[in-house]
Amino acid sequence: MNYEDFDNDFFEDQEDEMVQLKKQSEMQEQAAKVRAQQVEENYTLISRNGVNWSQIPIEEKTKIKKTLEVMIDWFIANDEQYEKCAVLKNILDEDK
Numbered sequence: 001m002n003y004e005d006f007d008n009d010f011f012e013d014q015e016d017e018m019v020q021l022k023k024q025s026e027m028q029e030q031a032a033k034v035r036a037q038q039v040e041e042n043y044t045l046i047s048r049n050g051v052n053w054s055q056i057p058i059e060e061k062t063k064i065k066k067t068l069e070v071m072i073d074w075f076i077a078n079d080e081q082y083e084k085c086a087v088l089k090n091i092l093d094e095d096k
Contacts, residue, residue, distance in 0.1 A: 039074050042067070047087050053095040061095065068092050 051064060068088050075081040075088075 035074070036078065039071050042071060043075075043084055043088070046091060047084075051091055051094070065092060065095070 046068075053061065056064065068091065072085045072088050075084045
């Protein structure tokens with residue numbers, strides 16, 4: 001192997017790594033957009049319709065409460081949307 005071969009291999013490896021990092025970054029951006037859309041859609045449905053806690057089995061309540069907590073955390077982390085957090089917190093508190 002001569003210097004040119006080594007140099008070409010080195011730059012090809014760097015290009016491959018950069019392409020992979022770019023793809024990974026694009027995938028993370030897309031996942032963040034999908035998550036934002038899901039959180040916003042869930043918020044719209046929940047804030048409009050509420051949650052009928054008396055009709056939900058206990059094991060499902062736990063999942064729904066965890067989802068609401070994740071949504072609250074997301075709204076705090078993204079633009080500090082405290083009014084939406086308050087709505088979700090009130091819905092959580094309805095089951096107490």
